[in-house]
Amino acid sequence: RVPVGTQVRRVERDGTLTLVGDLDRPGKAILVARGGRGGLGNAAFATPTRRAPRFAQRGEPGEEWQLVLDLKLLADVGIVGMPNAGKSTLLAAVTAARPKIADYPFTTLEPELGVAEVDGREIVLADIPGLIEGAHRGRGLGLEFLRHVERTRVLVHLVDGARPDPVADMQTVNRELAEAPGDLPAKPQVVAINKIDLPEVRARLPALADAFRREGIETLPVSAATGEGTKELLRAVIRRLPPKEERETVEHEAMPAPIGPRFRVRRSDGLLEVEGREPVSLAYMMPLEDDEGRREFWRRMARMGVVRALRRAGARPGDRVRFGHVEVEWEG
Structure with a gap:
């Protein structure tokens, strides 16, 4: 399992x-x-x-x-952003998850999952550890983190409003998503400016919103610490999620049975080698160390046509014949 x-x-x-x-x-x-x-x-x-x-x-x-x-974790929503943007705090604010939270980068070393309910609908959120420049090349365990984003349907891009240039931070993370395997840039994003509980962030919020708007991006203000704006954020996420019945499920069939000719005889390393599922399986299964078992084996090889093929290939009494990993002396 x-x-x-x-x-x-x-x-x-x-x-x-x-x-x-x-x-x-x-x-x-x-x-x-x-x-x-x-x-x-x-x-x-x-x-x-x-x-x-x-x-x-x-x-x-x-x-x-x-x-x-x-x-690869299965979640409706992936929370992405720079280290220390408040992703784990947001997950804890909107779900019953209790990820490790501390005031330093890379507190989260493994993705965390939580379930949020809003307006009678449940969604699964994944807190993806912070992405840094070069994450798609493995910096900061980036590839370990990025693979969990692949299955999400919507990304919450959380930016730290207290950082000097949140727009540049968002662009850094998006570049890493674009360079990673898969089609991550095509996923819908909801961009949220975090830490509006801090007076200095609240004061610059209009300017930050304008800066993002100039990039063609609408933002939502939130405080993961106090919960302010988180309901509006979840509602925005739900509006971007496809209905469950429209989600694609890729099916992979069971391993195909081997097909091909019943057998073939060729020379390899100075030996005659018989290839083919039936004769090779029979060589593994028959007790070739027993005289009766060995005679029965060659009788069955004759019925398959292997004996005739070996004679045509020039087999002589005493030659070694290989069936897979089993070697048998040709008795003519």
Whole structure:
């Protein structure tokens, strides 16, 4: 079991990553590796002349993959901004979440979630730790933070009204969002000027609002410390959220079954090698150390056409034939 919001990627043999599935809702399950088939018991190999065979098949080995699990939090709203802008204080003011709050940058080192209710509607908010210039290159754990913004629908961009140039701060954060993977700049933003409880911020509020307006941005004044303006902020956020039924859910199918020819024979490293799921699986499952089991194996290879293909490839008695990781002596 993994948290909702976990993406599962498979490490291919060439080192590339393939997305297997996205566990984006409770109860969703995906297949990441197939188990092997069970082996046949000795009764399956009985014949009129071999009433009680002394061998049975082993179970087929299952698939083994190295997986990368990447948690991307699921939230309606991401609260972004420079360090110490008051994001955690805002989350605590509008939800029951209790993130760590202190008067220094990078108090929040992991995203925090909270649920807010306004006008009878619930929304999930994520406090994304502060972004600094170079975050998209990993500065300040930026990539760790930015990946959690990907799933949000709306961004609350919180700017510190007590900083010398809040417009420049907003532009810095937006540049980092633009450089990050995904389509973060396309997400709707609600820009809020925080710390209006401070007299000096309240006094410069008209000038700050005008400065943002010249950039084509309307702002909302809030005080995360006192709660002033937070209801209006949440209502503005809800107006920008798409209805739940319109939200897209990307489905990823289970891993496709391998397809291709039943088998092929080729020379590799001086050996004859048989490739193909059926013959290789049978080599893993049959007890080749047992004389009866080995004879039964070659009988089945003959029925598949593998024996004929080996002869055409020039196999001679005593040659080693490789089936996956198993080597068998060709008995002609």
